[in-house]
Amino acid sequence: MFSAAVLFPAPAPLLRFLSLAGAARLRPPQPFPPPSSATRRAATADSGCRVLAMASSSSSAAGTPPPHRHINRLASEHSPYLLQHAHNPVDWYPWGEEAFKRARERDVPIFLSIGYSTCHWCHVMEVESFENEEVAKLLNDGFVSIKVDREERPDVDKVYMTYVQAMYGGGGWPLSVFLSPNLKPFMGGTYFPPDDKYGRPGFMTVLRKVRDAWETKKDMLEDGGSRAIEQISEALSTAAASRRLSEETLHSSLRNCYEELADSYDPEFGGFGSAPKFPRPVEIHLMLYWARKLEDIGKESEASKPENMASYTLRCMARGGIHDHVGGGFHRYSVDECWHVPHFEKMLYDQAQLANVYLDAFAITKDTFYSSMAQDILDYVRRDMTGPDGEIYSAEDADSAEYEGATRKREGAFYVWTSEEVDKTVGDVSDLFNDHYYVKDSGNCDLSRKSDPHNEFKGKNVLIEREDISSRASKMGMSVDEYAAILGTSRKKLFDARLTRPKPHLDDKVIVSWNGLAISSFARASKIINNEAIEAKFYFPVVGCNPSEYLEVAEKASAFIRTHLYDEHSHRLTHSFRNGPSKAPGFLDDYAFLIAGLLDLYEFGGAIKWLKWAVDLQATQDELFLDAIGGGYFNTPGEDPSVLLRVKEDYDGSEPSGNSVSAINLIRLSSMFSNGRSDDYHKKAEHLMAVFESRLREQSVAVPLMCCAADMLAVSSRKQVVIVGNKASPEFNGMVSTVYSSYDPNRRVIQIDPSKEEEMEFWQEGNLSIAAMARNSLLHQTTVAHVCENFVCRAPVTSLQALYTLLNKTPTGA
The missing domain is CATH 1.50.10.10 (Glycosyltransferase)
Incomplete structure (x- = not known):
């Protein structure tokens, strides 16, 4: 499940990567699946640290947090993700010259951690490692630590995600990369558990070994990082393309x-x-x-x-x-x-x-x-x-x-239900509702072996419709509208009840x-x-x-x-x-x-x-x-x-x-x-x-x-529908709605009001044909639609039915 990197990666993944024509050949990084019970317990145990408390007011759902023991440079940032780490004991820097200069002055490697505010495994690693005083001491003594919000700096994320994918064959968030002070990566991974387990090095072991390697093999690490970036850059570079794309590719790729x-x-x-x-x-x-x-x-x-x-x-x-x-x-x-x-x-x-x-x-x-x-x-x-x-x-x-004042958070706590909660909230129609959404006393996450392999949602229900409304209504001898209304009213009751629960953190970026x-x-x-x-x-x-x-x-x-x-x-x-x-x-x-x-x-x-x-x-x-x-x-x-x-x-x-x-x-x-x-x-x-x-x-x-x-x-032909008239009129809006009553991704719609000088000047400069249509349509004194190909138009129409007929005629051609 975890994608922790080895300390000295073999070159084979990079060589395979370099044989490809571009970065996008790689499978895109994916977030991790929900963690096991053991990992959840480890991530949420009371270890004297803040447990997934959010830095912004919108993210706090568990009552008043205790006073902060630590504060770092991230406290002055705007990113919700960075603010979540503002009170870690880790001496975090945001991405920027201040951090780079400090790494050069101290001659220590950079530890770069990239994630985003709603990333579950980012929260896990924060609680396990970044709020751990022993881990923080290792980072503060031997590294300059930088925290990056991938949503705020996708350019930085792309560089180091590409490196990790190339070197190790996969990626995800949190992204953990070690850099030289000149920003060249020499080792990386994703989530690291805090301690050694399952034959994998824990984060503290990794930190010690990287620090030791830097002290004894710094030149080798720096040279390796520079070569890796050079090789990746060469692999990603795109030779000048020919000016013409082959007709076969144009017609066959779809x-x-x-x-x-x-x-x-x-x-x-x-x-x-x-x-x-x-x-x-x-x-x-x-x-x-x-x-x-x-x-x-x-x-x-x-x-x-x-x-x-x-x-x-x-x-x-x-x-x-x-x-x-x-x-x-x-x-x-x-x-x-x-x-x-x-x-x-x-x-x-x-x-x-x-x-x-x-x-x-x-x-x-x-x-x-x-x-x-x-x-x-x-x-x-x-x-x-x-x-x-x-x-x-x-x-x-x-x-x-899970409730106000709780000291820990759980995946899906806001969204899942016990059958008792549903019965109490929905009332007399709970049997109908439960049958429709597969709600059970024992919980309903049993449709697949992959749904809940660690019994995280035992006794909980994730609403799912196993049959459509019309089928269920027929079995109940009810009209679709009557049946749907009962479900809708019940969902509203559950919605109101759900509002009393602590809400998930909102990333308001x-x-x-x-x-x-x-x-x-x-x-x-x-x-x-x-x-x-x-x-x-x-x-x-x-x-x-x-x-x-x-x-x-x-x-x-x-x-x-x-x-x-x-x-x-x-x-x-x-x-x-x-x-x-x-x-x-x-x-x-x-x-x-x-x-x-x-x-x-x-x-x-x-x-x-x-x-x-x-x-x-x-x-x-x-x-x-x-x-x-x-x-x-x-x-x-x-x-x-x-x-x-x-x-x-x-x-x-x-x-x-x-x-x-x-x-x-x-x-x-x-x-x-x-x-x-x-x-x-x-x-x-x-x-x-x-x-x-x-x-x-x-x-x-x-x-x-x-x-x-x-x-x-x-x-070969470009389709346009040019609608001319008073845009505020019901006739004009009816014409526009008629155009969009059918699906045609290759159709362009141009709306123009000939009484508006700004619009006429724009089209006079950009397309004389449209400007001419607008001027000529003034003779009709009503809304006019022109259906065209390459601005060669059929006779203008003024009725919705005529426009609909033109747009939906039997297609021809090859």
């Missing part, structure tokens, strides 16, 4: 990725692969995209297979315990194959991406099950993860105190990239979900709202970023915010994900200011990250000498890669503008994907979103 995913599909429980099961929304996105592609080329019978895989997976996830049935939203992953027992952490990037694929499924099927799930997620984010000024927070922890993902999902929901769907049969935790409220959430989040994390003069972003902007600059993902969100905010909401900002941000992204010669985008600006590696990411994992999102952004922009600007965007997208041609060809399953981008690039 199918290849689909076929490989289909081979790993789980027909019993949905999803791709086996336990533990992580939501990877880009896989669902590809399946739905491929289904639409097959329909467009007249192969409707084949399209049902990928569509069914995607929709069944979404249903299984929604019914599983990975979905918070009481409060809404999704947990990080399930430890078993049936989506039942989760790692209870909730991440914003999961919520945003899952909401989007549920919205897509609804647009395709018109089944309100999927739109209700999108609302379930978005209403949770609005309620529990959104700040007073519209900022959207990062995560909620998996661990929490605002990350630009993750907010960009959320902006996209809220903007899209504002038009894809309609009022009829909301009123149909949605019950708590879906609270129901006017879709325009979702648009307001997206706009407020965007405005917060522009106000607090964007410099109007330099046009640059800052990566994150908590009690003020962070020191870290914006990274590729921040620009790419925010641009994608702003493009959706314009296409679904219509305000030209968001499109203008997206265009400006794309120009800044090109300036800071684009490899104009080699093609593609680096993940960092390359301006910080303490960051030793500058790489081009391509892996579409739990988050999509910045290069995949950028490719789609460029294609979208090329479909909106004309002449030179369109060609420039298109060429950059083409050159970007040429960099990753071998990846698309040989390992397409690693880059599902980039495969979709490749297909978008291969499509």
Whole structure:
């Protein structure tokens, strides 16, 4: 289970790594599964230390903490993760020149610890080691210790995670790396238990041996670290790509990725692969995209297979315990194959991406099950993860105190139930509720041997629906609405009861990239979900709202970023915010994900200011990250000498890669503008994907979103719907909603009000065809829609039915 490193690693993993073409060949690092009972007891035993107490007020759920015996430099930081360690006896430094200089002056190695505030195993290592006075003395006497929040400094995390993966074949958090004072790593690992056990060295043994090795073999360690970084840098460097991507790769990568995913599909429980099961929304996105592609080329019978895989997976996830049935939203992953027992952490990037694929499924099927799930997620984010000024927070922890005043925290304590608690809370309908959610006196974590191998949840229940509502309602002789209403009322009672429990720690850090993902999902929901769907049969935790409220959430989040994390003069972003902007600059993902969100905010909401900002941000992204010669985008600006590696990411994992999102952004922009600007965007997208041609060809399953981008690039015609009129009118909004009543990922929507001088000037400069359409539409004195390919348009239409017919005509072509 543990990934502790050996002290003097053999070179074989590094050699294998160096034979690969890039960093993204490596499996991405994963968090650890829930710990065993023994580890839990060790992590939470009363050893005279603070037990998982959080430094910020939002994280304290176990009463008033005792006075702090220690304070270190992290107390002046803003990151919740760093603040959690501000009262360790370890003399922590934040990442920066002060720490580097101190290591050089003392001529001692650096111990670098990287994690994040909602990381369970980071908490475990803190309690076991960083709050231990003996461990702290070893660190303080022999090392300069640096603590890094991986969410605040993903650039630093990437360097040393890549090193650990290359040297030891795996990675995860907490990440533990030993560096020379010149920041070159010479040994690393992940979680280390405090003492020797199971034939593995404990953390104190590791510290002593590293200190001794530094004193006797310093030159060897420094040389080895320098060589490792040089070799990794060479392996990660991308040769200049040819200017043209092969037609075969463009046309084959989408199918290849689909076929490989289909081979790993789980027909019993949905999803791709086996336990533990992580939501990877880009896989669902590809399946739905491929289904639409097959329909467009007249192969409707084949399209049902990928569509069914995607929709069944979404249903299984929604019914599983990975979905918070009481409060809404999704947990990080399930430890078993049936989506039942989760790692209870909730991440914003999961919520945003899952909401989007549920919205897509609804647009395709018109089944309100999927739109209700999108609302379930978005209403949770609005309620529990959104700040007073519209900022959207990062995560909620998996661990929490079991009761007020408890001195320890447990994984999932906030979310699990005894059958007695359910009976008492739900009342007369508890039998119906218990049958539906598989609640048992003995606990229900018994569906798989992997669900609870150490009996951590004995007597506890993680709510799961083993049958859908319609089947259960039929067996009970009830209507679906009546049955669903009983469940909804019961969930509301449990929700209210749950509010009396200590809440998990909220990481209220605002990350630009993750907010960009959320902006996209809220903007899209504002038009894809309609009022009829909301009123149909949605019950708590879906609270129901006017879709325009979702648009307001997206706009407020965007405005917060522009106000607090964007410099109007330099046009640059800052990566994150908590009690003020962070020191870290914006990274590729921040620009790419925010641009994608702003493009959706314009296409679904219509305000030209968001499109203008997206265009400006794309120009800044090109300036800071684009490899104009080699093609593609680096993940960092390359301006910080303490960051030793500058790489081009391509892996579409739990988050999509910045290069995949950028490719789609460029294609979208090329479909909106004309002449030179369109060609420039298109060429950059083409050159970007040429960099990753071998990846698309040989390992397409690693880059599902980039495969979709490749297909978008291969499509010869660019589809646009230009809607002209008064944007505040019901007719205009009806036209926009009609466009989004069907699923088409290759369609661009341009909204323009010819009475607005700002908009007319923008399009006059960016696309004369659109400006001309707007002027000509004034003759109609009503809202007009133009359905176009490459801005060659059919006759304009003024009725919703005519527009719907044009958009949903039988597809032709190859």
